[in-house]
Amino acid sequence: MQPQATLLIGLQASGKSTFYVQQFLHSHVRINLDMLRTQHREQTLIACCLELRQSFVIDRMNLERNRRSGYIQAAQAAGFRIEGYLLESNLAACLERNRQRTGKQHIPELAIRGSFKKLELPSLAEGFERLWYVRQLPAHQFQVTPWEEQ
Template sequence: MECVIFIGIQGSGKTTFYQQSFFKTHMRINLDMLRTRHREDLFLAASLAAVQPFVVDNTNPTLEDRRRYIDLAKKHKFKVIGYYFEPDFELSLARNEKRTGKEKVPVTGIKTTMNRLQMPSYAEGFNELFVVRTEEGKFEVEMLQLL
């Protein structure tokens, strides 16, 4: 089974990528939607117990943010796959401007995440890592090679 972890600033296209690539096969775990870590933990536990593939659709900017998901997934023998959404600050701001209500993130929040963003590595425990770029409105995905 698979634990897919998205890594990227707000407005980088993570949720759209989920909808296009994983909606029919993987459960989506998203802290914005679930609102509390307790609820997130319940969904994680259910996915792991049911051996259900899932996507963690949060910003996950740091190694520490990703560690909890990786450790849990590995403990349950899940394959851990990371998708790093290459930051394009201006494009993310433009996407964010199209959002309404609580979905719209303050610019300072996006800047803060951008400043905290750490490139993931295989040393964290990922089995596979991909870089996602947006080219002319389409997602381009490239596997990161193990160095």
């Protein structure tokens, strides 16, 4: 079976990490810069997944095409199937969910607003084999539908 590289795309507090746990925890390595703390560690773990042909998820905002392109190019070169999941990034909803966070999980509102301005919608032309749109429902549930490019 062809390994998969998955990019989660969305604002802070859009549900990316919760979605990872529900959908990919038992099948994909989670690559999360908040946990790894350095770009070097992130790149090392990605290289290891590519070499071992281990499916992985990039659990970051991935808001801009140029930010996503490095992951996509590396995965394509290694023969991985590449999918993207755009998590609904409604600014008001993300700000409200962020208000419920405490400690290091709470993000300054200004940072979320700044991120919202950077969001570039994904496209199959970037190298994704498939794109999905993820809506967060009540009680930490998600609805996943094929992404219809705008």
